[in-house]
Amino acid sequence: MTGSFIVALLTVCLSIAIVPFFIVGIIGKTKAFLQNRKGAPLLQPLFDFQKLLNKEEVISNDASWIYLSSCLTNLTVMLVLAISVPWLIPEQLFFSCDLYCFIYLLAIIRLSTVLLALDSGSSFGGFGASREATIGFLVEPAIILALSSLAANAGTSNLFQIFSIQNISTYSNFSITLWLLAGLCMFSASLIELNRMPIDDPTTHLELTMIHEAMILENSGRNLALIEYAHYLKITILYGFCAQCFIQSLLHSNLLSSVFGFFPNFGQFIYVLLSLGTMFVLAILTAFLETFWIKLRWTKVPEFIAYAITFAILCAMTVASANAGGGS
């Protein structure tokens, strides 16, 4: 084990522990700021997490083994993904998750959350589950198509090789466009996948209109803490993916080479800072969107998802139109 590996491992572990709460905190703080409120502290989600861990758990009489297993499943899958996909640093730690593994592991989370919602037989949970299942099958193709286009362009479906920063040296309009489109697709898909604003309002007072909150309505205590942490981690990793796409686009435009050239020994450190910075910017952007947009009517939701699908199709068209081997 080399020193750089240990440093990278520590960075990732620390980020897994802190960043998810921080991102949700930033969204809350920015929204409070935009609403002329002072808002809760930045690490309020972490305090809530600690509080929930010590609380008593109330389990529905109708709940089965699904209830207990699904919080474990969600958190396990998210933690495995967090150490095996390139959301923060461009080098792989232990092993690299394949692109399709990544998508279908996310699908396992959807499955277990939806089953959890149906498990206690609550009508609210049922509504949430039904909506989640529907938006799930609309948004998953968009993510797969966008990432597959990147994979087809890179000639591999290994995520760390797709997001590699080794071979970036030349300025190319083609790559800038492709990565920008992929980033936009991933960002709009993340908003949908994470049940953020135009699809679902995480702060509304009515369970009937919510998706994510309605699904975990029956959870309490440690179970809720773990489920929420897994969801924050999902936000972090998906935003991390968007951040990587935008960073790739920036790298291809040669805007950042001077920064890396200035600190030749701290390349990895700068990269991590850059990833985190972009993720925080995306979080602030989310807060702005949630302040200035309204939640869409359920029947209008597919129209918003169509944006993500359009970006994905544009991605595919860009890759398809390129000559074999890249170029503009």
Add this chain to the structure above:
Amino acid sequence: MPELLIHNFLIASIVLFLLASILPLVQKSLSNFLTNFGLTFLGCASLFIASTLAIASNASYEFLLPIKFGLVTMSLKVDPLSGFFLLILSSIAIGAVISCPAYIQFLKGSISPRMFWVFLPMFLLAMICTLCASDGITFLVFWELMAISSFSLVALEYKKHAVQKSASIYLASTRISSTLVCLGFLMLYAKFGSFRFCDWLMNLDGCLVAAIIVGLGFAIKAGLWPFHIWLPYAHPAAPAPVSALMSGIMVKIPLYAIIRLFITTDMQLDSLGITLIILGAISSFWGILFGLVQDEVKKLLAYSTVENIGIISFVLGLSIYCLHQRSLPVAHLALSTCLFYILCHSLSKALLFISAGTTYTETHTLNLNQLGGLAKRLPITSFCFLLGAMSIASLPPLAGFGAKWFVYQSLLSFFSTCNTPLTRFLSLTMIGLLSLVGALSLATIVKAFGIGFLGKARSPFISKVKERSSELLMSQIILCLLILLLGIFAVPVFNLIERISAYILHNQYLAPLGTSFAVDASIIHSELPLPAIIVSALIVIICLVFLLKGSKRRNYITWECGFGSKSARMEENASSFTQPAAQIFSPLFLYKINTKISGKDRRHFPEHVQVDVNFTSVLETYLYRPFYLLSRFANNSLQKLQTSSIHIHLLYVLLTLIVLLCLGVKQ
């Protein structure tokens, strides 16, 4: 030496099945059919050994049967391809046959166990011989036997009206399919003067019509869109083990025949490949879309079979197209993927049907709107059903995921061989379409499991069920272990299957180019890190369980806004769960929601609320119904001709004579 062993084991299994199917006819005592079960099980075991040996030996062996049909001596040929299908057949059959005695015990009131034990071994025997047939006549004879025996199994509960309808639809589709295959084979015989498959070198132009006719016959039997109508009727009507066999292996036999006839004989037809790609893509989407809105578990599973057959034909079509384009590594990858997908789907679907059957023996219904809360009452069955369902929705670490992963890899490597932007874009679009189908199948299985097995029981009867039969559980657990192992060791198994497909392609394609058996490994640009994922997931789970130990817990009712205990009718049901999805695709379903609210002040205090959902298949309504009405009309009109007095019949004779005389004069 392997030849002798394969021969002996194969013949042994055929003889055992033959004995098992004759025995109930002569046996007097009806008390139990244990002998029969034993014979059938031994036959499956013997078949398992024969098929494993056939795959391992990597060569083909031909045996003559001591039966003559017309002028042709019937013959069987075992090579790794048929060995592979025999292996799937035997593993599913072992699982299904174990569950048979308990299942038949449950159905005793409505079916005759004697007939079941006559037709089940006959069905297995027919499938084996169809898979091993080395000439057209043998193939057709056993193809027919397969059709008839499976029809009899579907029609076992013939006193039920629904079963009568299903059985007749199934019978009609097998008749049309067999007619087409027969016709095509006769045309090929006329062309080549032989019934042997190895003499049919279909690279001549004159074979196009025959190839289309044969292909059509196979498409009907496989249940490809738009010929999939019979599947959702036949599967729910048949007993669960039979559905498992039909969905698991029978619908794949036509695909085997396509590989046998069109790939091993150097068929230079890219149109066949493109047709399979298009029909496969449509049937995968169409199948899963209709699966999504079904309320009956077995119907839902039948539509999911249509979806998977679509994906399999899609990959097979891709392979044939690539063969035509001479991009052999991609063709090889696609063919191996196709075989691997068949294996994974067969096992998962068999498991699902047997789990559904086990549920049925306890609940006496499979309508999702009447089930609920089974996860607590049937824990093992529900766990097995969930694993099978996850495998069907291609979630890791189960068999289905490996299969889906290789499909994506085939498409990615197909992309890298494409030259024009259009084909490159199309191959990416296909990835998008497949992912849509995959995501829809996730929604479908979530519905099947979430509504049927979770929540509150929807009737007092359901709330008292429990697992009683250990045979049914055992057969599920065996299949469960198989799909789990197949999922974890997907890559090594795939490497074995690559050898089989290399064997298929070797004589025709690889040998002339001087390419060796060795597979071009560089074509897959990634590796499947499943073992790493599983190991890390296990570590995390153990840590979390340790962390979670000793948390304070209390049980209480589900929260219902403080109105007191809620009833099961307030839960989400099967129709409401998929309503948002059905609304999106409503033009394809002709989806309608009818709401009736009545009462004095109907807005605030309704006395009677009734909501029903109805949807119909566009295909059945607009395509098949006119044909059905036409044939019924023709039938009724012709009936009048037939059932009249003797005078009219004499008149017919006279008219016929006059016509014949006129014809004679003309010449």
